[in-house]
Amino acid sequence: MQAFIAARKVGTARPPQTNTDGPSSGGSFAMEKFATALEMVTEMKPEGPVFAARPHAAGRAARWFIKNFPGEVAYAYKANSSVFLLGALYGAGITQFDVASVAELEDAATIPGVRLHFMHPVKSRYAIRRAYFDYDIKCFALDTEEELQKIVEETEGAKDLELFVRISVPAKNSRVPLEHKFGVTGQKAQRLLVKTRQVADELGITFHVGSQTTTPDAYGMAFEEAKKLIVKAGVVVDAIDIGGGFPSRYTDSVPARLSDFIDVIKASMAKMPVTEHCRLICEPGRALVAEAESLIVKVDLRKSGNQLFINDGGYGALFDSAHMGFVFPVRLIREGLDPNEPLEPFEFWGPTCDSIDRMKGPFMLPRSVREGDYIEIGNIGAYGRALATRFNGYGQYADVILQDEPMYSIYAEELAPVARNA
Structure with missing residues (x-):
């Protein structure tokens, strides 16, 4: 992987899509590896959204x-x-x-x-x-x-x-x-x-x-x-x-x-x-x-019960959710989270000033989700990164690598017989 990246840097025809200006946007953390999203947010505490590749x-x-x-x-x-x-x-x-x-x-x-x-x-x-x-x-x-x-x-x-x-x-x-x-x-x-x-x-x-x-x-x-x-x-x-x-x-x-x-x-x-x-x-x-990349977002506000305002949205990596109705898998990232806490349906609102920047879901999350929490939105590897824009000055992402498994995998069922016979 390192050799491939080095070779690409020599001949890359266009700049990368991620920001590298500093910790405020998370860009300086590019290429860091973490075992899980929880480990990443605990160490980085990112203010901007993060692309987490697997x-x-x-x-x-x-x-x-x-x-x-x-x-x-x-x-x-x-x-x-x-x-x-x-x-x-x-x-x-x-x-x-x-x-x-x-x-x-x-x-x-x-x-x-x-x-x-x-x-x-x-x-x-x-x-x-x-x-x-x-x-x-x-x-x-x-x-x-x-x-x-x-x-x-x-x-x-x-x-x-x-x-x-x-x-x-x-x-x-x-x-x-x-x-x-x-x-x-x-x-x-x-x-x-x-x-x-x-x-x-x-x-x-x-x-x-x-x-x-x-x-x-x-x-x-x-x-x-x-x-x-x-x-x-x-x-x-x-x-x-x-x-x-x-x-x-x-x-x-x-x-x-x-x-x-x-x-x-x-x-x-x-x-x-x-x-x-x-x-x-x-x-x-x-x-x-699709399953090889997640988006890590931060909750800026919980409004009117189950409306969550997050720091990325339909003008960013969540285009398919806002405009095509895709419901991506989600999970709350918080230390000490009770695994038995009931889940409730939430909708997301993006950070831009546009009222169509809405992802209605429903996204099932623990009822205690609050401002400052981080959420992993999974399986956005297809077209999420590619469709992100800089509207309203957003669209800057950090890049990290996660070493755990995706929330959903269509290959798990395909590989299960191999695992059973191993």
Whole structure:
């Protein structure tokens, strides 16, 4: 991990997202390790919010995917670009990354020996040129003939392109449907596949079933749509990229086992009209890092019974809770806390002056929670850090590493049989 971080510091293309100005914001404590969140708050007594990473959880998730997914695993960089978690993923064997912008590809390119996929279906001409000529990226996604033409022109008619046509598939039981903005269907998809086949060295199909998809049949339906289009277009497909969508565990979301998803994907792939050499790729983000990071916040005020005003919120790492309704697991961090104290539902209010900065939960906490207490908000590793802003002057975080286990782990059930047979 230390070697990875040192190598990244040499070539990092953009500054880290954490503050390093001093103890008032907690920035000077970056990279300190603690056994638990209680140990951390007892020693640091942070005034600002703290990102508490568990790299071992990210490494465990990566190893599970590499072992169980029947193809290549590329991490969705947008989910979390923390150097601590990237180092854990890389150390576990993740060397392919899905990037969606020039800033992401510049940052990811500093990781030794990586292979990058530029899978955003709409890119600027500048981004295409930089990706191909400066970073040797051959792999691009598209969902229109106009985008295909841009790629051909800006790579100067390159003959070594790996082009993936993004198709639209139904979003079944996903928390964040993604089929409306990107993806092509029907005769347009057939025509685009034929035209892309004519210029691509490798032709691929890609889709996304939606973020936090809780049932495996969503992938089965997506494969069926891809199968129909391949047959109707009459093209040879060299690769299928099933995107992300794999779920994590939250208080209000208990998805199927990840192994059930893998079973459906294997069975569906076996029925596809492709050769045995066709590559299968996935791009998990949430499932690899969600449980690998927590947010530690401080209670500034308890108001009107069960309203807690905390020092981070919807303009910070809790965007998904404020705007998407995610209910993250929480626990009160206090020395001598009675483990048998009854829990009550609370709602959170963020530190900004905006009235929409509200996380309604409910978040179950001991009834005695009060001003000055610290709360760990778990499983925010996916998109929490990435979506934080500096609105109202907030958005500064310390970084620490915790060595205990996440509050929820979707991998615990997967690994339980191994533990029982050990």
